[in-house]
Amino acid sequence: MSSTRRQYPFHLIEPKWQAAWDATQTFRAWNPGETLPADHPFVQRHGLAGRTPSAAELPPKYYVLDMFPYPSGAGLHVGHPEGYTATDILARYHRAKGFNVLHPMGWDAFGLPAEQYAVKTGQHPRKTTEANIATFKRQIKSLGFSYDWSRELATTDPEYFRWTQWIFLQLYNSWFNPETNKAEPFSTLKYPAELHPPHPALSSIGGEGGRRPGEGEVSDADLEARRRDYRDSKRLAYVSEAPVNWCPELGTVLANEEVIDGKSEVGGFPVVRRPMRQWMLRITAYAEKLLNDLDTIDWSDSLKEMQRNWIGRSEGAEVDFAIADCRLPIADLKIRVFTTRPDTLFGATYMVLAPEHRLVDEITTEEQWQAVEDYREHTTRKSDLERTELAKEKTGVFTGAYAINPVNGERIPIWIADYVLISYGTGAIMAVPAHDTRDFEFATQFSLPIVQVVQPPDPKTDWRGFVDDGTAMNSTGPEISITGLPTPEAKQKIAAWLEAKGLGKKTINYKLRDWLFSRQRYWGEPFPIVWRKGWHTPNSLNLADYYEFHEALPDEELPVVPPQLDDYKPTPEGLPPLARAMEWTKVSEGVYRETNTMPQWAGSCWYYLRYLDARNAESFVSKSAETYWMGSAVAANVSPRQTEASHALTRTAPRPGVDLYVGGTEHAVLHLLYARFWHKVLYDLGHVSTPEPFFKLVNQGLILGEDGQKMSKSRGNVINPDDILKEYGADAFRLYEMFMGPLEMVKPWNTKGVEGVYRFLGRVWRLFVDEKSEVEFEQAETTTEAAERGELLDLIRLSPAVKRAPATSAQLKTLHACIKKVTEDLDGLRFNTAISTMMVFVNEAMAWETKPVSVLREFLILLQPFAPHLAEELGAKLDSAFAVGRSSLAYAPWPQFDPALLVESTLEIPVQVNGKLRDKIVVPADISPAELEQAALAAPKVQPFLAGKTVKKVIVVSRKLVNVAVG
């Protein structure tokens, strides 16, 4: 406990108002179609008592969203409330401006820590999770945020994840149609001719169902199995056998995005590549849309850039190289490469295949066989970490085979090397050492020839390793020449030639890979999938008779809830923990549940949609709620009452999607890319009405410790919000989080700074209250039981200086300057300068002998979004003494500033001579430019600088400044 005197009784005020807001559900947001109770402040403000308004009859929506937290055992740290405070201020500001504000909160509650704790202690992760949620909720509520808690959700709630599973099935049951460029149900899938059913009965089975024809119809069964395979190969959620990132320490696979420098993002454990059967989501089908639609949303450039880089679109060409002296009787054995620089084809002096490339086996010569085998063995054993760390030196071996360069017929050696990645492009490259840094290093290392084919624009530039555009040279073959052409034209010409000859074609490649979507975990959403196993012929020993395929569970069986377990570890055979629940796993003879679970990202991919209609048992969100809150409903029919509702509403159409989404940069590529992908699939399938989920997105900057270092337990510089709240209160805490600096900047915490804003709130308090009554209050407090202390606040009276009196013009000017600046700053998310503006107001108002109620009340409305508890308390005092407004400020209309009140009768104009300030002159506001010039030249302190010089030019900026240029 601090020895300093409390600035004002926040310890009583804050709980009082938090309880009051809870009791009246002050911040409950109303959906179209709900019947509105007469006594709710929103309903009263908008005159909707007892009505059941449609979307068009409700005020325009404002959806302001925080990235929901993972409720860890450690509780909140000061970084969390930074974004939450910013969004809360905006939520309150927009309520005051007359919007229907949706401001929800929930829990991203699946995750590893609760599961690891379960492995150690046997405590069910749900218990751990619930306890953590309770802590987070208590802490968040103590900050006085205006969330609509009636929409609270947790991703671990079966009533929530039944819809996560349902959305997974939407992906499972659709395919991406390249002709319409969107996801479609399987009913639109056209099968290849050989899979057409011989009789119409079978075709009615159509896209889905997976029902097998009866025994005995072997050919139909085979056909249906092949049709099923074809469908399975097209699904947006599909099973793949490809190498995955396996983290032995975590006992699970990870998505590419979760692997950083060969280590797991969570925990930093080594990751190795290992082939496993896994669920994948076909996000690559959406690469182009995910890229292009970035142009339609209001995100920061850096964030968009990160997504663009992650998607990694690159235009180039695929080129086929024939194998020379092919030993194998395979006609047309070719190596296909991807290159962004087809213009350098004449400089290709060797080729490289990824070690995993399937042609390696077929082309390697006998003499090289052992070396190649050893090298491949060596690379597969290396973890990604080693592969990255040892990247300084290039390695590789010659296969003994040669390819023919299609442009000049030259024989070039084929190597394998792990600097070529199997997963990008075609897994093979043509190496142009003169004009590619990596090829250059490799060629130098192994003494391979380096041939210049691009002339740099500046002849002084070394051509070795020159990778930029220039002019093609040494590029003439028997059939094609591009010598002398600038790079872009050279690319065009050679690509056209390759295409005409059937040797290659223009191609676009993406770095983005499909999303590895399954995890070997307990604490995640189970897949709503079963596997069918069996033999076509009972007791057959013929493997060809064995079948195994996956099938969706029907919607009625959702949610699929994880089974009870005693032990949360993987099985000794390395199967996921769910496989321990034998009874749960076995649905019926030959029908078994999928035992993988979904990654943590699944639940966060769509939670912003569930908030719109969080208790809907019939669907994941109702159409009417979705179109209203995502902004597509009202746009069609803008009602006249919208303009009537509030003069402050100037927007014509609502924003498509979430109006503002605030969260940390750590989700720049993971969560934000995945959520956009799911949203686009739902959009294609007609379940949502906007192509993008988050219209405007802002990343709050990291808050560092007092030592300027990242906060961490090991550094011992972690600030616990509970401690700050205890000493300074929630309002001071909120204010400080915003006063530190611009929202998006990285900034160090400084508890002394909290004291500064705390003192400001104390000055606001003293601006209103009578000091004598405060002394009485403090004395009474020491002798009163804790339970009754809240009522003591009534002992505090307003200062006698607060009067129902007309405001002077100076007071109005001070107030309206403040209204103007705070409004503009809030619109621009400049919370720090808005607060300093209010400080200026208070510093001036402290000196007023008479404090007009009307002025003070308008100021409280400005303060309310920032320091809601204090503002409400003082507002209530004004109300009971002067009957000036409703009991809650939360829906009091935002004040409008009157420009007429800000007009100055005189201006102080700085006068410069040659750009240096020399004097300031006071002139009438309506002075003409010519008169201003005369006055400036005559200014006493300007005169000496003009003596003996000629005035060459006088710049007069009306109402602003005069600058005299002399020589």
Next chain:
RNA sequence: GCCGGUGUGGUGAAAUGGCAGACACAAGGGACUUAAAAUCCCUUGGCCAGUGAUGGCCGUGUGGGUUCGAGUCCCACCACCGGCACCA
């Protein structure tokens, strides 16, 4: 290496191309007090001159440029932070 961001007092920071440092913190001085806390008032970018009011010069990472005028725009560079990184 590539992409993005940021460099302003002792500190956090502010400034539609037009008075650099608003608002705070810290520091120093004063008032009140038996004393302290709290509160209130004053000073506070650097250097120089003056007893003084005051005046002058310098000053927004570095070097150039555009402009009557640059923290702000352009070019080159340096440092720090974040992201990506053998993606052909």
